[in-house]
Amino acid sequence: MIRVLLVDDQALFRSGMRMLVDSQRDLEVVGEAGDGREAVRETLRLQPDIVLMDVRMPVLDGIDATAEIVAASSAARVVVLTTFDLDEAVARALRAGASGFLLKDAHPELVLATVRAVHGGSEVVAASATRTLLARHAEAPAAPPASLATLTPREHEILLQVARGLSNSEIAQSEFVSETTVKTHVSRMLQKLGLRDRVQAVVFAHAHGLV
Structure with missing residues (x-):
């Protein structure tokens, strides 16, 4: 329930x-x-x-x-x-x-x-809606935190794709991996950056000028 x-x-x-x-x-x-x-x-x-x-x-x-x-x-x-x-x-x-x-x-x-x-x-x-909100009321991008450097190249790329609004299935097709693998990468990426969910990942990427 x-x-x-x-x-x-x-x-x-x-x-x-x-x-x-x-x-x-x-x-x-x-x-x-x-x-x-x-x-x-x-x-x-x-x-x-x-x-x-x-x-x-x-x-x-x-x-x-x-x-x-x-x-x-x-x-x-x-x-x-x-x-x-x-x-x-x-x-x-x-x-x-x-x-x-x-x-x-x-x-x-x-x-x-x-x-x-x-x-x-x-x-x-929707990531597109979040992008609209942040673009409309954009602030100067903050310097990337040290935690960003802890991401693997694959995790960094998946962060960017999440920020662009791609679903797990779309990312899986783009990266030629399984959807389960994408979920694992997303989970690790969120943990390393100290984020709760994909919404915060979208906000994080825009706030730090990654997209």
């Missing part, structure tokens, strides 16, 4: 999301929060698998709440809920450690698929 925490300052929105999530046999809402501070508290108390996090909220916004959840080493993975006019906030949320984002008017089936995908270790933020 995938345990979900809903975070939004609009009770009506939370009610709708609860109905959607609880309608699925493999999902359940374990709690709700109406602001970022409550979200952090409830995440640490309930230990959900997924936190669906709104951005604009009172007391503490979703970005700062995400950063606190990640800093607390919670196993919960955060999916940011946003609107079209919050592109910069989403980019900041991804840098803060969010595992992806959804538009608040996303189709219900996409919401459900996102929850399941993120829980399974995949990322739902």
Whole structure:
């Protein structure tokens, strides 16, 4: 069972999301929060698998709440809920450690698929969308960290391909290796760079001017 925490300052929105999530046999809402501070508290108390996090909220916004959840080493993975006019906030949320984002008017089936995908270790933020966000609000590239030098040539190449938005199967075809091998390389690459998932790898590559 995938345990979900809903975070939004609009009770009506939370009610709708609860109905959607609880309608699925493999999902359940374990709690709700109406602001970022409550979200952090409830995440640490309930230990959900997924936190669906709104951005604009009172007391503490979703970005700062995400950063606190990640800093607390919670196993919960955060999916940011946003609107079209919050592109910069989403980019900041991804840098803060969010595992992806959804538009608040996303189709219900996409919401459900996102929850399941993120829980399974995949990322739902399209690399192309992440590139758009980072390009639109680009900062000067930071100097590459020493950890980058620990990557093998194959791992470095796979990092670049992940940053370009290629799936594991596409990378496998490009590198003439099995998809299982690609998964192993991706896992090692993330571990060496201290990254949680492919979303952070995309952000990392763009932040350090690799793509």
